[in-house]
Amino acid sequence: MAPISGHPNDMAGPVRKIRRRRPAWPYPGLLPDLLKRPRVQPAAAPPRRETGHPFELDCLHGVLPSEILAEAVRCAGLLGVGADQVLIRRGIITETEYVVRLAQRCELAVEGFRDIARTDCPLTDAQLRYAAQHRMLPLERPDGLYHVQAPLGLAARRIAALCARQARPRIRLATRAAFDRYLMRHEALAHDAAEGLALQLPEMSCAPIHRDGGGRIRRYLLHLPGLTGAFVLAPVFIIQFCGAVLAIWFLLFNSLRFAGSLAGNKRPQPLDRLSDEHLPIYTVMVALYREGRSVAHLLHALAELDYPREKLDIKLLLEADDRETQAAIARLDLPPNVEILLVPPFGPRTKPKALNAGLPFARGDFVAVFDAEDRPDPSQLRAALDTFRRHGGDVACAQASLCIDNSADSWLACMFTAEYAGQFDAFLRGFSQFGLPLPLGGSSNHFRTATLREVGGWDAYNVTEDADLGFRLARFGYRAVMFSSTTYEEAPARAGAWLRQRSRWMKGWMQTWIVHMRSPLRLIRQSGLAGFFTLNLLVGGNVLTALAYPMLIGACLLEIGLTAAGSTAIEMFADPFAGLHLATIAAGCLSTVVVCLIGLTRRRLLHHAWVLLLTPLYWACLSVAAWRALIQLFRDPYRWEKTEHGLARHSRLAAHSAGRKLKSNKGRENAAFAQAPAVRNNA
Template sequence: MLRLPDGRLLVAAKARSVTRLAAFSRSFGLSANILLSAPRVFTRYVVDVAGAALADYVQSGPAAIDPDLSAGSGAPARYGAQVLVLCSVIALIAAAYEPLLLDLAFAALFIAITALRLVALTALVEEPKSERIPDDQLPIYTLLIPLYRESRCLGGLLRALRALDYPEAKLDIKLLVEHGDAETRAALAVLDAPSNFETIVVPQGSPRTKPRALNLGLAAARGAIIGVFDAEDRPEPGQLRDAVQAFLRGGPQLACVQARLVIDNRADSWITRVFALEYAGLFDALLPGLSRCGLMFPLGGTSNHFRTAVLDRVGGWDAWNLTEDADLGVRLARFGYRCATISSSTLEEAPNTHRAWLRQRTRWLMGYVVTWIVHMRRPVRLHRELGWRNALVFHAFIGGVPISALMLPIFVGGLIVDGLSSGWLVFDDWVGWLELALTGTNLVLGFGTAMAIAAIGADRRNLTGQARWIALVPLYWLMSSVAAWRAVWRLIRAPHVWEKTEHGLARTSASAAGPGFRRSAPGPSRPRRARGRG
């Protein structure tokens, strides 16, 4: 409801309420003072007349609840980058003068990460099958699809969303388009979309990020549950029903369910092949295990489904954080909520060139650093709210992933220099042997568990034919180190600038027949015409 400049009320009423509202206004002689509007017309009007106020609202996010919870309050990114550079300098000095200190610190970090991985793997079980809920018992479901320069993906997106097994009358789909994206807006204008699709133009403002657009979608959402998809996503048709069933089983403290992301274009290059194994290990092994243990975990940026009321309570998404999904997972845990995984899958397109992969991984690592810095503003309060088990996950994954990526080349370089100067296996005292033992333990724990998780995920995803690419995991990690150091540089120079990942450039598809791909054998990749430069 909105009061117009002439004093009348503009009301967006749901279909069931229109008749009752009209009768009420006639009974009390208010017909001339109330204007009825369709929800999408109401939203378009609000965006047009209150664009500046909306821009302020969507960028505030959790800062409206507590400024300490937002990366937009203060300068955590630049400060965090300076801290990381200082720590790296200290590590270099330690590696040069007393490598044992570096080995001990690195071993402690890797042991913590490895322990959590092993705990997660021991908890892996098959998730229960969902029972089909009658259509009349399903809640209204809002899907938020942020779009920016995504005209190449719109046709496939429309087909995937229309294939969802959910009553159209209860499906509220919001296509969130940036103000200056004329190409996508023009493509949407000629798109033959059903009536439950609504295009919302995000008001001009900064930062121009995905979470900022999602906050606008949250404000306009009609559903009791919100799902988030990217333009290139192809979810299984039954995913929304699986999510509803999970919420019914999980109780009111279950705030979010994460579907499993599967790389569709894995045959494009060696990068996409290893990326597919990384995702299989993460979404088919590690995250389901952490979920089963009742631990928090960093959410994926797509195919996650939320209770709308809970999102409102925790402040929505942080528009200033480039890894809004990981931040939101931590914030939900701090507010006492749980996240879980479901077995439904979503096909996703991976970057298939070194440059595109580097830009995306840089953005992710930037977001992890900022997330760690933001939530560590008040460490005592953080650890009290998370509890020691979730705090261990927070430090091991949110802080440990970027730190280990930064330290890996320093660690390996120190090992090589030390080996060349001491004759490798020739040591004069026990310190040298201890350093060698710690070095070997770190490498075995780090690379070994990463490869093991990728192998287990590949087996659960039926990607066993791709297992030989696991041997490239060490090289993949070294590339992640390049991205980590690039992230430090960008945190200093442009901490809130979103480096867009171009989609619609895939050259192959493992499931060209459609999204019915749960635990299916990949088979030979089917080439398709490239839709852009790879």
């Protein structure tokens, strides 16, 4: 997360005006410039190929057959990477073996970081993130200053060429794993992952160290006597007024969802497929905690991604004490492009903090975030790149659609399917065309890495970090858009798991609303009136309607009961807005059903529409989750309630895959049977 010049308190206009570009490598000298990796944008002209002798392979002559080395050189030329990366990423040689042989050939030492203290590195704490990004680190040793490099990209070729021209430069080599373990031990990066946004932009973080929280609470308390007095003097008016405001808010929230769902489903024209040479490096990050059941399926799904291994950088972010997931991964044969990073036990134990810990190590120009249970379309990374190519630099995030895979597990999972279909295939797909802030989903977000670092990464203290980040991007002048690709997910099928997950979401939406409404005028200046109302109608409306639902139902039932009994004993409940409440509930149910039906139709899952008859009951469950979240917001605001995965009993995706495989096998059997008589006749 790169520091940002300026502070929101000092902004007189949009945040975009204060952007500052930092140098890619803050440590001066010729050697960093020589070894830094060139960054390639996907829409740019073809990268200039490095020609000449492949010095990085000189250390492997006599170790690997010449045919393999020649093929590695050919592939490296097509991909724009070093031939060593082709051999390592395809499992022909391990990174450790290659680094040792390269060091022997160049007469360099291999750094294991066993006796290296923090004081041996002259970089400041703020500069360590650049060392993580470029895998290059200066170290002070008794015999002078060295630069330690973990060769990536074309670095091995340049180091070998430098050693061929110069006798023993002051360079030491290291493996990527050893380099990253050393940096992960430093408290600076762990502290930055947990507190970076709060220290950098305190007004945009819900961390407890916010400096103005006490003053704001005191100002709110000054208004409490006035509100109490107003309620004592005019209780009926206050109750009716509040009820009317809630009803109108409810109507506006559902109207916005309805408008987004009817905005259309335009699919852009496909672009020419990018050749592997033009593809940028892509980082995929997955935060895992107690996911021993899911990690094997996750790695299989990531291996199916249509992207060259040499340019796919996969980071699995594990908690240091998560023995279950670590043991499950140890039993697997990890591909060479998958790296395990242990998140330091500092700060809150949340998914956004783990993602922040991995962000400095992301090598890609783009970053994708997945969850443990995700099964993305194999073409999703290329589809996301096409989305960025279609739009300008103001589009910082592309969001894929999420679809529930285990719909048959329970009525809750089936309702989750309808809800996700309405959200991602109807509402957000149309709402994305309005150019308004997009409340992101928690998975299948694709970001421009530089922009993600610019805005401060994720808020480690927000338990619904995706929605918060979507609105923070808008405040920095960026947009998020939907694109046509699907990630299949597992929904909680049991009431307890569903309630914990939904309570966490509700609590995070409350945190997001509180954070961005700290200064409404500043929010309007940065995101415009449209962004202001989007926050209040979508995030605030989502929570408020869930909290108010039982009150509206209770008011309607009480009014109906009093009217039926002809009683005027409780005159204060003779509400002239009772009709408005009934219309609000009816409109809310109707809009929810229509939005979900549109989504299910587009997803071709209309046979699950029966579950929409349970919408009033489902809203009651949402209300329980919202009130539980509100209580947690005061008692335990940063607690992350873990959702267990790997419990699904049914999988629509697996059933379709098995059906296609069976159909293919039958087709081959029929073809063989049809050819059998001809074979016999020829015999």
